[in-house]
Amino acid sequence: MLGVRGRGCVFVVSCCCFMFLAVARTTSPSEVNALSAVKSSLIDPMKHLRNWNKGDPCKSNWTGVKCFDRIGNDGHLHVQELQLMNLSLSGSLAPTLGQLFYLEILDFMWNEITGSIPKEIGNISSLKLLLLNGNKLSGSLPEDLGYLSNLNRLQVDLNSISGPIPKSFASLDSLKHLHMNNNSISGQIPSELSKLSKLLHLLLDNNNLSGYLPPEFASFPDLRILQLDNNNFKGTEIPASYAYMSRLVKLSLRNCSLQGTVPDLSGIQNLRYLDLSFNQLTGSIPLNKLSDNMTTIDLSDNHLNGSIPRSFSDLPSLQRLSLENNFLIGSVPANIWSNMSFNTTTRLTLDLRNNSLSSIFGDLNPPENVTLRLGGNPICNNLNIRNIGQFCGSEAGGDGTPESSSNSTMICPIHGCPEDIFYEYVPASPVPCFCALPLRIGYRLKSPSFSYFRPYEYPFEKYLTSALSLDLHQLSIDSFVWEEGPRLRMYLKLFPVFDANHTIFNTSEIQRIRGRFTSWDFNGSDFFGPYELLNFTLLGIYSNTVSETRRESISKGILAAIIGAAACALMVSAILFLLTARNRAKFKNKLLRKNLFSKISQKIDGVKSFTFREMAVATDNFNISTQVGRGGYGRVFRGILSDNTMVAIKRAEQGSLQGQKEFLTEIELLSRLHHRNLVSLVGYCDEEGEQVR
Known part of the structure; x- marks a missing residue:
């Protein structure tokens, strides 16, 4: 054995290397149990979660489970994200989700999950994204969700949630996006929500909300989108204070049973989209000019009177002006379209039907880009106005549904792409008819601030490719x-x-691209508004890349630990080599008596003799990409054994080979080193002229 001094040296080096050698950790047992309970409460007809009973969640790539790349203070790995979007899951959400205390993203979008939202989710103080939209959830919103002080985005839209909005939501200090549209939420909107100083988007349309519109909402310092369509605020007026929402981009209060007058919103310089249609608003339309950025003004189906403001003639970005079904009088100002510049993508729809408009102010000769609807006005009876009939007939009285598009492939050889049916020609490739395999993505803008997309198609492409770091x-x-x-x-x-x-x-x-979509890691766009990722489809050879392979999933933190462990192992080996040579004579007779020249692995507890083939498989044939260190003795590789154990493998180079006796002596000495701060020797290989450990 080594002398006391030799053992002391090894122990000192071992303690110094503690932070590097403690890499073989597992997922927190409580989180493993929580995930197992989550799986038990779900119905998985497509077997997407079939690997949830195999191995360790963080080390075996359980579907949708992403873990931190660092080890927690408790010595375990922890789940960072649970991404289970669009997997045809049904069943219910398990209360044990609340035991994933380190979780930052919880994503069950676009499944068929029923039942209520577990209040235990409120225990996950680290949660940043709670994404439950597009399911069949019911019941009320738990008060406990108000404890999520780090929550940035709460999406529960497109469910069947009922009951009131909890006042506790006013404590969501980090909340920027609150999407609860398309549910059955009822009651008064809590005025306390005005305390959400970071809120950007508030989408509550298509619910059963009632009461009044909180005037306190005007105190939102950064609110960009307020969308409350299709609720019942009967008898309520639009608070005059809303005119001071200085950063508002879109205000949509369609079909809310509102009364009173249209507020003067000319002071909101960022306003682009205004929809107050299908209410009982009275009085005249404010005369002051709205923002130059306005694309859409919809005041239809109210009780408005007076004339069309001349200020509508000076809105260069206007795409849609809907004033139909009111009591407007006077003339139609032709300079609404004559003052605008049009190109091939610009469109303007003016719907003025069913008012009391009697004349035209200017030349009634709009360009092809303009759709003008005048049916139901006295002006249509004036035969002295040239071409008036084409703007008054039934063919001009459509519903104004905006455009749609389906792009066709360029003209290229029919069978020019590879036989894989999912390859396609790249439409905008610098080289014509270049073939590649695309990622297919379903994407939806939830609240855009425009009525026609074509003029903004190119800016959108620039925005999205920039956000994804693509050309x-x-x-x-x-x-x-x-x-x-x-x-x-x-x-x-x-x-x-x-x-x-x-x-x-x-x-x-x-994985990088998908991560950008699913983490909402985009720079915000007020104009394009919030988006929904509907699907991220992987076809052809991509279908095998849903989750990372074992070797690819080694995190940077663990890899750094392996590198440190390898360097430390080289240091310990060098010391052991010197000490072994120094004490060789002393141990010779004893070692001979124990016949260490034969295979000793079977005689040493916990040490296994590996074949060289096993070592080659574990390191991808000692691929350079798996090398993590190099010393005077040889190279160190990261490896994955057949049982998924991650190890550091040191392979001696030709000039550093020891005699068999010395090599086996070192193996025995290493096998005897035991300390809570050291990773044990797993095994060795000494066949085919190799010395590997």
Whole structure:
């Protein structure tokens, strides 16, 4: 054995290397149990969670489970994200979700989950994104969700949630996005919500809300979108204080049973979209000029009187002016369209039907880009106005549904792409008819601030590719269509960057792009508004890249620990080598008596003799990408054994080979080193002229 001094040296080095060698950790047992209970409460007809009973959640790549790349203070790994979007899951949400105390993203979007939202989720103080939209959840919103002080985004829209909005939500100090539209939420909107100083988007449309509109909302310092359509605030007036929401981009109060007058919103310089239609508003339309950014003004289906303001003639970005079904009188100002500049994508719809307009002010000769509807006005009976009939007939009385599009593929050889049916020509490739395999993405703008998309298609492409760190030619908007809301649904295709040798995304790039979408890690766009990721479809060879492979999933923190462990192992080995040589004569007779020249692994507890083939498989044939260190003795590789154990493997180089006796002596000495701060020797290999441990 080593002398006391030798053992002391090894112990000192071992203690110094403690922080590097403690890498073989597992997921917190309480979180493993919580995930098992979550799986038990779900119905998984497509077997997406079939690997949730195999191995360790953080080390075996359980579907949708992402862990921190660092070890917690308790010595365990912890779950950071639970991403289970669009997996056809049903069943219910388990209360044990509240035991995932380190969770930052909880995503169950677009499934068929029923039952109520567990109040225990309020225990996850680290939670930043709570995404439950697009399910069949019912019951009321738990008061306990108000404890989530780090929550940035709360999406429970498109469910069947009822009951009131908890006043405790006023404590969500970090909340920027509150989306609860398309439910059955009832009662008064709590005025306490005005305390949410960071709130940007408040979407409560299509519920059963009643009472009054809180005037305190005017105190929101950063609110950009306020959308309350299709609720019942009967007898309520629009608070005059809303005129001071200086950063508001979109105000939509459609079909809310509102009364009173239209407030003067000319002071809101960022306002782009105003919808106050289908209410009982009275009086005249304010005369002051609205923001130059206005794209949409919808005041239809009210009881408004007076004339059309001349200020509407000086709105350069206007796309839609809807004033139909009111009591407006006077003339139609032709300079609304004559003052505008049009290009091939610009459109303007003026719907003035069913008023009391009697004349035209200017030349009634709008360009093709303008749709003008005058039916139901006295002006249509004036035969002295040239061409008046074409603006008054039934063919001009459509509903004004905005455009949709489906882009066709460029003209290229029919069978020019690889036989894989999912390869396509890249529409905007720098080289014509270049083939690649795209990522297919369902995407929806939940509250855009425009009525027609074509003029903003290119700015949107620039915005999205910039957010994803892609080149502009890598994005193709395959199709888009307006849906009820109005919301804009798109089908996107993302292509690899042009390279004749690379026609597919690699796994890390797929995961990076998907992560940007699912973490909402985009710079905000007030104009395009909040978005929904509907699906992220992986076809062809991409279908095998849903989760990271074991070797690819080694985190940077653990990899750094392996590198440190490898360096430390080299240091310990060097010391052991010197001490072994120094004490060789002393131990020779004893070692001979124990016959250490034969295979000793079977005689040493906890040490296994591996074949060289096993070592090669564990390190991908000692691939350079798995090398984590190098010393005078040889190289150190990270490896994954057949039982998924992660190890550091040291392979001696030709000039550093010891005699078999010395090598086996060192193996025995290493096997005897035991300390709580040291990772034990797992095994060795000495066949085919190799010395590996």
